Amino acid sequence: MKKLLLFTILLSIFVCLKLNAQQLIQPKLQYPETKKIDHVDNYFDEDVPDPYRWLEDDRSAETEAWVKAQNEVTFGYLDNIPYREELKERLTKLWNYEKIGSPFKEGDYTYFYKNDGLQNQYVIYRYKTGADPKTAEVFLDPNTFKEDGTISLGGISFSKNGKTLAYAISEGGSDWRKILVMNAETKEIVEDTLVDIKFSGMSWYKNEGFYYSSYDKPKGSELSAKTDQHKVYYHKLGTKQSEDELIYGGIPEEKHRYIYGGVTEDDRYLIITPRVSTSGNKLYIKDLTVPNAPLMEILGHTDSDSNIIENVGSKLYIMTNLDAPNRRVVTVDASNPAPENWKDFIPETENVLSPSTGGGYFFANYMVDAVSKVLQYDYDGKLVREVKLPGVGSAGGFGSKKEEKELYYSFTNYVTPGSIYRYDIENGTSELYRKPSIDFNPEDYESKQVFYKSKDGTEVPMIITHKKGLELNGKNPTILYGYGGFNIPLTPSFSIPNAVWMEQGGVYAVANLRGGGEYGKSWHNAGTKMQKQNVFDDFIAAGEFLIDNKYTSSDYLAIRGGSNGGLLVGATMTQRPDLIKVALPAVGVLDMLRYHTFTAGAGWAYDYGTAEDSKEMFEYLKGYSPVHNVKEGVEYPATMVTTGDHDDRVVPAHSFKFAAELQSKQAGNSPVVIRIETDAGHGAGTPVSKTIEQYADIYGFTLYNMGFDVLPSKTKEKVKG
Numbered sequence: 001m002k003k004l005l006l007f008t009i010l011l012s013i014f015v016c017l018k019l020n021a022q023q024l025i026q027p028k029l030q031y032p033e034t035k036k037i038d039h040v041d042n043y044f045d046e047d048v049p050d051p052y053r054w055l056e057d058d059r060s061a062e063t064e065a066w067v068k069a070q071n072e073v074t075f076g077y078l079d080n081i082p083y084r085e086e087l088k089e090r091l092t093k094l095w096n097y098e099k100i101g102s103p104f105k106e107g108d109y110t111y112f113y114k115n116d117g118l119q120n121q122y123v124i125y126r127y128k129t130g131a132d133p134k135t136a137e138v139f140l141d142p143n144t145f146k147e148d149g150t151i152s153l154g155g156i157s158f159s160k161n162g163k164t165l166a167y168a169i170s171e172g173g174s175d176w177r178k179i180l181v182m183n184a185e186t187k188e189i190v191e192d193t194l195v196d197i198k199f200s201g202m203s204w205y206k207n208e209g210f211y212y213s214s215y216d217k218p219k220g221s222e223l224s225a226k227t228d229q230h231k232v233y234y235h236k237l238g239t240k241q242s243e244d245e246l247i248y249g250g251i252p253e254e255k256h257r258y259i260y261g262g263v264t265e266d267d268r269y270l271i272i273t274p275r276v277s278t279s280g281n282k283l284y285i286k287d288l289t290v291p292n293a294p295l296m297e298i299l300g301h302t303d304s305d306s307n308i309i310e311n312v313g314s315k316l317y318i319m320t321n322l323d324a325p326n327r328r329v330v331t332v333d334a335s336n337p338a339p340e341n342w343k344d345f346i347p348e349t350e351n352v353l354s355p356s357t358g359g360g361y362f363f364a365n366y367m368v369d370a371v372s373k374v375l376q377y378d379y380d381g382k383l384v385r386e387v388k389l390p391g392v393g394s395a396g397g398f399g400s401k402k403e404e405k406e407l408y409y410s411f412t413n414y415v416t417p418g419s420i421y422r423y424d425i426e427n428g429t430s431e432l433y434r435k436p437s438i439d440f441n442p443e444d445y446e447s448k449q450v451f452y453k454s455k456d457g458t459e460v461p462m463i464i465t466h467k468k469g470l471e472l473n474g475k476n477p478t479i480l481y482g483y484g485g486f487n488i489p490l491t492p493s494f495s496i497p498n499a500v501w502m503e504q505g506g507v508y509a510v511a512n513l514r515g516g517g518e519y520g521k522s523w524h525n526a527g528t529k530m531q532k533q534n535v536f537d538d539f540i541a542a543g544e545f546l547i548d549n550k551y552t553s554s555d556y557l558a559i560r561g562g563s564n565g566g567l568l569v570g571a572t573m574t575q576r577p578d579l580i581k582v583a584l585p586a587v588g589v590l591d592m593l594r595y596h597t598f599t600a601g602a603g604w605a606y607d608y609g610t611a612e613d614s615k616e617m618f619e620y621l622k623g624y625s626p627v628h629n630v631k632e633g634v635e636y637p638a639t640m641v642t643t644g645d646h647d648d649r650v651v652p653a654h655s656f657k658f659a660a661e662l663q664s665k666q667a668g669n670s671p672v673v674i675r676i677e678t679d680a681g682h683g684a685g686t687p688v689s690k691t692i693e694q695y696a697d698i699y700g701f702t703l704y705n706m707g708f709d710v711l712p713s714k715t716k717e718k719v720k721g
Helices: 002-018 021-025 061-078 084-095 496-503 520-525 533-548 564-575 601-608 615-624 653-665 688-705
Strands: 040-043 046-049 104-106 109-115 123-128 137-140 151-158 164-171 176-183 194-198 203-205 209-215 230-236 245-249 258-263 269-275 283-287 296-299 306-312 315-320 328-333 343-346 352-358 361-368 371-377 383-386 394-396 406-413 416-424 429-434 445-453 459-467 478-481 507-511 557-562 582-586 638-644 672-677
Touching: 040 615, 061 653, 061 672, 061 688, 084 496, 084 688, 151 203, 194 209, 203 258, 209 258, 230 258, 245 258, 245 269, 269 306, 283 306, 306 352, 328 352, 371 394, 445 533, 459 496, 459 533, 478 533, 496 507, 496 688, 507 533, 533 557, 533 564, 557 564, 564 582, 564 615, 564 653, 582 688, 638 653, 638 688, 653 672, 672 688
Parallel strands: 478 507, 478 557, 557 582, 582 638, 638 672
Antiparallel strands: 040 046, 104 109, 109 123, 123 137, 151 164, 164 176, 176 194, 203 209, 209 230, 230 245, 258 269, 269 283, 283 296, 306 315, 315 328, 328 343, 352 361, 361 371, 371 383, 394 406, 406 416, 416 429, 445 459, 459 507
């Protein structure tokens, strides 16, 4: 009997050691009750229940109470993570270094952005051009807009003589903007504030006024109601906004959801680029030197992304992917600008082109397997030189006014904090202008690119970064990050939160999935509409590569992505819940049957299609829509959904409904929480203080659910889940 008792005790100890540490401390979370309603939508004779439809009403007291109750559970859970404050302290310490942007000249002054370290928003400084930069004074400080930093600067634009500034502000992270006009000499506001502006630039014509874009104010909630008729206006200084001239938009037969108006550097032409979705635009031009000149059509269809990037008199330089998936630059005379008259200036190559101009030259910035290569051309199309970059990574900012003799560019990669270089345009020499002083040693880390095969055999690149000497034992905490959409490339860049993650012995991997822009339009199209599953397959294969090569295992793998990347995480975790330990979908597009009914969501149809397009498209979307694919009795990974209550790009209802589905159906004890930031939107302009708190919570949640009782940097012993 004593032997049996001893055996039973030893067996119990062994089983306990095998349990996840937090499972010993905390049982399955008790979530707030989320009521279900009997709402049903019908698509092509198929009924689809939507029991959480009520959570779409962001103005209701019920939704407000639900948000409060969810946050109480979430922060109650996070409060129990023993090293959460330690992570916050390290993030704060590493974040606290001076950050200075590239200088730029406007009028008699040189301006630059600067953050002393932990300021919630960057401050604009200036000094007289030619004077000692040490004499710089504060020009505009967004930290004074609101004490907690939740009103941010949303863009600036100077008049041609530099004497007047138009600047946009965002309140609570919303995409809606207000524009203020300032006398740049006296720093005094000189006009009434322009309101109800969204997805807009500010492009000056001479010193007289500027073009901007907006929608009519929506009926219902301005944070979620549909907005799908963009318009371009001209605001003349000294007049009321109600008197602003409508330049283009409001065409009932075609909903142009994004329209931008820009003036060429010489003030000769107005360029209008109407879009019905995030990909493809029409192209029009107007000669501003001719009174009452009409808009002239260059492209009357949306089969390409095309824009005028430069002109010399009537000679236009157009960047386009028409008949060139990797982009090219063509020239044509404005008197007869139709595509049949285009001539190649910088022809298409096997690498994706992003051109810019500065100091009387063109700079062709190419992505070669997601890293930068820059070539300099003169205005005759002759190659001048390849710009020698400081290393392998991402270089950007090769632009300046035509008369400048120098320009500034930035360089970064996953282990190199962003530095600024001064470039002599004529001689082609670079010198270091600003290097940040940060408590991080790049020499302790390594970053390498691998290629792996996806489900259908397609080779996909991934960059894996970690401390040197990493032991490939399958037990390293790993975050796999992806996006895979909207022709947007993920290129190497330094991140303070990622640095903190790697300090803990973490692996940070970024997969360049189909749907992105790393290999041009064909790579993008391979991850859209009825081929969207390719993106999820690419991401799943990336996780399997990391596991097969012993970087990590399913017990130590987290996946993360935001916006379209939030969809990526939601689809991956519902299709392969066994693959990962932690899922971190941020501000995600998660209800694929309803996304196009909110704000400007209908403009994403190029990538997704809509449930109203056809029965086939509806069934495809329903087949991967995260909200519609949470199943009863499945043990999903530990999940922390994150969103902002002022996100009017991907409305928080996506995240609310997904979290409710997961909480209702989750099997096992892995927690499902939703962290809802107040006075925050889709991400841009988020105060530094809020960003630090969010990353401390994300990393704390991730490591805790991987079974770490203390931070990995403090012990090699891990409690295996």
